[in-house]
Amino acid sequence: MDNVLLARMLFGSSLIFHIIFATLGVGLTLMILIAEILRVVRKDDDYGILAKRWTKAVAILLGVAIPSGTIVAVMLALLWPGFIEVVGQVIALPFTLEIFAFFIEALFLSIYVYAASRLSSTMRIISVFFVALGATASAVLITNVQSWMNTPTGFNVVNGEITDVRPWEAVLNPAFGYTAVHVASSAYMATAFVVASVAAYQLLKPNLKASEKTYHRKGLMVALVFGAITSIWTATNGHASAVGLHNNVPVKLAAAEGLFETQSNAPLAIFGTPDPEANRVVGGIELPGMLSYLATGSLDGVVVGLNEFPRDEWPPLFVHTLFNIMVGIGTLLIGLSFGALAYRFIFKKREYPNWLLIPIIGSGPLAMLGIETGWIFACIGRQPWTIYGIQRTAEAATKSANLGTFFVIFLTLYVFLLVITALVMRFYFRRNPLINEFNSQSPSV
Amino acid sequence: MEAYVAIIIIWLFLFFYALGGAIDFGAGFWSMFYFGRKDTTAASIANLYLTPSWKVTNVFLVLFVVALVGFFPHAAFTLGSIMIVPVSFVLILLIIRSAFMVYSYSVQKYTKAFTYISGITGLLIPALMLSILPIIIGGFVEVVGDRHYILYDRLLTSPTLYAHIGFGLAAELFLSSLFLSDYAREAKSMETYKVYRKNAIILGPIMIGMAVAATMTLIPEAMWMVENMASQWHLFALSVIVFSVGYSALWWPSRKGRVGQPRVAVVFMMIQIGLASFAYGWSHMPYIVYPKLTLYDALTNNQMFYSLLWGYGIGMAIIVPLFYWFWRLFLKDKRYLTNEEVDDVR
Ligand code: HDD
Ligand code: HEM
Ligand code: HEM
Numbered sequence: 098m099d100n101v102l103l104a105r106m107l108f109g110s111s112l113i114f115h116i117i118f119a120t121l122g123v124g125l126t127l128m129i130l131i132a133e134i135l136r137v138v139r140k141d142d143d144y145g146i147l148a149k150r151w152t153k154a155v156a157i158l159l160g161v162a163i164p165s166g167t168i169v170a171v172m173l174a175l176l177w178p179g180f181i182e183v184v185g186q187v188i189a190l191p192f193t194l195e196i197f198a199f200f201i202e203a204l205f206l207s208i209y210v211y212a213a214s215r216l217s218s219t220m221r222i223i224s225v226f227f228v229a230l231g232a233t234a235s236a237v238l239i240t241n242v243q244s245w246m247n248t249p250t251g252f253n254v255v256n257g258e259i260t261d262v263r264p265w266e267a268v269l270n271p272a273f274g275y276t277a278v279h280v281a282s283s284a285y286m287a288t289a290f291v292v293a294s295v296a297a298y299q300l301l302k303p304n305l306k307a308s309e310k311t312y313h314r315k316g317l318m319v320a321l322v323f324g325a326i327t328s329i330w331t332a333t334n335g336h337a338s339a340v341g342l343h344n345n346v347p348v349k350l351a352a353a354e355g356l357f358e359t360q361s362n363a364p365l366a367i368f369g370t371p372d373p374e375a376n377r378v379v380g381g382i383e384l385p386g387m388l389s390y391l392a393t394g395s396l397d398g399v400v401v402g403l404n405e406f407p408r409d410e411w412p413p414l415f416v417h418t419l420f421n422i423m424v425g426i427g428t429l430l431i432g433l434s435f436g437a438l439a440y441r442f443i444f445k446k447r448e449y450p451n452w453l454l455i456p457i458i459g460s461g462p463l464a465m466l467g468i469e470t471g472w473i474f475a476c477i478g479r480q481p482w483t484i485y486g487i488q489r490t491a492e493a494a495t496k497s498a499n500l501g502t503f504f505v506i507f508l509t510l511y512v513f514l515l516v517i518t519a520l521v522m523r524f525y526f527r528r529n530p531l532i533n534e535f536n537s538q539s540p541s542v
Numbered sequence: 543m544e545a546y547v548a549i550i551i552i553w554l555f556l557f558f559y560a561l562g563g564a565i566d567f568g569a570g571f572w573s574m575f576y577f578g579r580k581d582t583t584a585a586s587i588a589n590l591y592l593t594p595s596w597k598v599t600n601v602f603l604v605l606f607v608v609a610l611v612g613f614f615p616h617a618a619f620t621l622g623s624i625m626i627v628p629v630s631f632v633l634i635l636l637i638i639r640s641a642f643m644v645y646s647y648s649v650q651k652y653t654k655a656f657t658y659i660s661g662i663t664g665l666l667i668p669a670l671m672l673s674i675l676p677i678i679i680g681g682f683v684e685v686v687g688d689r690h691y692i693l694y695d696r697l698l699t700s701p702t703l704y705a706h707i708g709f710g711l712a713a714e715l716f717l718s719s720l721f722l723s724d725y726a727r728e729a730k731s732m733e734t735y736k737v738y739r740k741n742a743i744i745l746g747p748i749m750i751g752m753a754v755a756a757t758m759t760l761i762p763e764a765m766w767m768v769e770n771m772a773s774q775w776h777l778f779a780l781s782v783i784v785f786s787v788g789y790s791a792l793w794w795p796s797r798k799g800r801v802g803q804p805r806v807a808v809v810f811m812m813i814q815i816g817l818a819s820f821a822y823g824w825s826h827m828p829y830i831v832y833p834k835l836t837l838y839d840a841l842t843n844n845q846m847f848y849s850l851l852w853g854y855g856i857g858m859a860i861i862v863p864l865f866y867w868f869w870r871l872f873l874k875d876k877r878y879l880t881n882e883e884v885d886d887v888r
């Protein structure tokens with residue numbers, strides 16, 4: 098297999114692995130903060146127990162999140178030296194600042210976890226606030242590089258040389274705002290549904306004690322409310338991202354929607370397969386005019402189609418499916434979380450029946466799938482460019498051999514670690530059941 | 543000028559990571575070595591240090607890599623193609639080590655097996671990292687067109703590779719023992735102090751011997767480097783003197799009737815490693831990878847250079863006070879050092 102393809106497979110699989118842990122790291126730290134605050138505001142120790150158990154989960158996840166992040170950072174330099182050469186000249190700042198976000202997160206996390214009993218509850222809230230801030234900041238900063246890859250600014254190219262570099266202009270590239278907000282909100286959202294899944298799964302168990310039931314119900318409620326808010330927010334700023342694509346990276350939007358001809362009144366195609374022979378999406382549902390409306394705000398706005406671009410600048414057409422999956426999941430989860438909240442607050446039912454708990458169990462894996470498909474869409478939808486319009490993926494890639502062997506080794510390792518992590522979680526929370534927490538009731542988290 | 547400022551910053555980061563990493567991986571090894579021993583608390587002292595610190599140590603590794611490619615982006619192609627094999631193995635060991643170290647605290651049933659996995663993988667990491675040094679000195683790289691190949695058959699049969707690996711192992715074990723002896727003193731555990739002091743006494747001369755062996759075996763492979771090192775002899779000589787003073791501090795009397803002043807020894811060893819690594823790095827100049835790639839070729843542009851300086855400056859100003867607080871909480875606070883609380887929250 099050729100080198101570039103192997104490099105893409107190795108790097109892509111490493112990121113697909115890292116993002117699982119990274120997303121949960123970003124989201125859970127914020128949820129811990131919320132639980133710590135609720136505990137003080139409501140004077141209810143159940144929230145303290147929630148915070149404590151989520152913190153334990155974070156501690157386990159970090160065992161893989163941190164080294165897998167180190168892997169992707171180092172691999173970025175090893176596998177894409179051509180890309181790094183440009184990064185180092187134009188957009189090295191966010192990587193630098195990100196280090197300090199990592200420091201803040203790591204230092205405050207240790208303080209929050211291991212010095213808990215020596216801190217007042219205000220100090221505890223402050224430290225977990227900085228943990229959450231550090232985690233979100235590191236996601237935003239890495240996304241900054243990613244948004245710059247889509248809309249590279251802040252430099253000129255003269256005879257193939259990069260000149261006249263303006264580092265801050267690169268940081269404040271046109272795609273940064275909406276991309277960063279969408280990434281952060283979708284990470285919160287995905288975590289909320291993962292937490293909701295776990296709580297719903299616990300509630301399905303027979304023979305729960307009353308205290309356990311209330312505890313899990315509180316966890317479920319926090320997660321559902323948080324999930325409902327963040328999922329609406331994610332859809333709104335996801336829409337902003339699509340408008341951003343329309344303005345900045347039209348070929349990506351065209352591929353996402355399977356639009357071939359430039360046209361006003363462009364239809365929105367849901368599912369189906371883009372067919373370059375037929376010049377349209379076959380086998381899907383078409384909503385006439387909707388794409389024009391979503392991208393430009395009016396039914397007769399003009400949306401650029403793939404045929405405006407040379408064939409060798411088209412991304413692979415299957416990104417249409419990835420995009421549909423992401424948007425579909427977003428829509429579905431808005432429905433689910435609001436439906437479940439309505440059941441609780443409008444119909445005033447305290448207990449969720451099984452037919453509602455079972456779909457909630459599915460929501461966590463679905464939300465993670467949304468994260469994965471969204472990212473794979475963002476990276477593959479940029480093909481054949483690594484830096485849109487500036488550098489092709491083949492020019493960025495390393496020339497060294499041996500990548501095939503490492504792909505197999507790393508992939509095996511990732512699968513193995515996923516299994517081990519799941520087993521460790523299960524084992525730990527079995528060995529330390531909730532009942533013990535009620536019994537010990539230690540004031541310290 | 544800019545190139546030298548940049549390389550000194552990178553050397554500083556590397557210096558901190560070398561110390562932090564040696565202590566971190568070494569502590570992991572000792573926690574395995576003394577695992578389950580009823581007669582000593584050496585393992586739990588090592589863990590007491592490791593649990594809050596390993597994340598922070600790891601950030602220094604990322605800091606080093608990011609600073610290197612940020613300041614010297616044009617080195618990426620060459621470094622990338624030479625490093626891919628050894629660095630990928632380091633990464634594989636690193637993720638296994640961190641994961642199993644964290645997991646060993648969570649699954650009591652398998653603590654022993656997990657501690658062994660993380661102890662051994664951790665032990666190998668610094669050794670593997672040091673094996674990269676003889677490669678970038680240029681003795682084992684062949685350049686064909688714009689591709690670089692490592693001559694594995696020559697590398698793997700060369701004594702200098704094994705001398706470097708040996709040095710990595712000895713330095714890691716020595717520095718971590720020395721540091722943990724001081725940490726044990728801080729935790730008022732005399733008996734553990736004695737265990738680690740004894741380790742440090744044995745390992746110190748081994749480390750120095752290995753360093754000399756690594757340099758000597760370099761002669762046939764990279765004469766240019768050895769000549770440069772010879773011209774830095776005063777720095778190396780100074781570092782040997784500092785080492786001797788620090789080593790002797792392990793026997794200095796203290797007011798409390800204990801033999802040895804571990805804090806003094808630790809500080810002197812930090813200075814020693816600083817001097818020696820600086821002299822080594824300076825001998826390497828101006829090459830990043832000999833003989834093709836120099837600092838000047840690899841440096842980024844002026845605008846980026848200065849904005850990076852600002853970035854690191856402001857970041858450090860925020861982070862240094864935090865480090866101080868962290869140090870007070872975990873390396874000095876008696877309540878942390880003598881409390882069992884760690885066992886139930888980690
Ligand atoms: C839980 C996950 C999740 C959900 C439900 C959604 N997204 Fe998303 N989306 C992401 C998770 C995500 C992501 C993983 O965070 C991406 C990948 C790269 C990025 O910038 O964010 C992304 C990228 C992304 C992009 C590409 C940005 C670019 O390449 O520059 C667009 C246009 C959208 N999203 C639009 C939407 C819309 C209209 C949604 C409607 C509900 C939606 N997303 C839901
Ligand atoms: C948008 C996707 C990403 C998100 C949300 C994300 C977020 C995170 C989070 C939350 C952590 C744990 C940090 C800690 O606790 O210290 C982490 C670790 C890390 N990530 Fe990612 N990351 C993403 C992609 C990347 C990419 C593409 C790179 C490299 C270029 C990267 C580099 C790192 C590094 C180096 C670490 C380890 C930091 C340490 O040593 O503490 N991440 N990331
Ligand atoms: C964490 C979530 C991410 C996932 C799951 C992901 C996924 C992928 C995949 C699958 C590829 C291979 C694409 C192909 O070649 O067809 C890729 C390439 C790449 N990604 Fe991402 N990516 C993520 C985040 C990022 C971020 C935050 C950055 C920016 C630093 C980034 C930079 C790159 C680069 C430089 C390449 C290689 C060049 C290229 O193929 O264009 N990725 N990624």
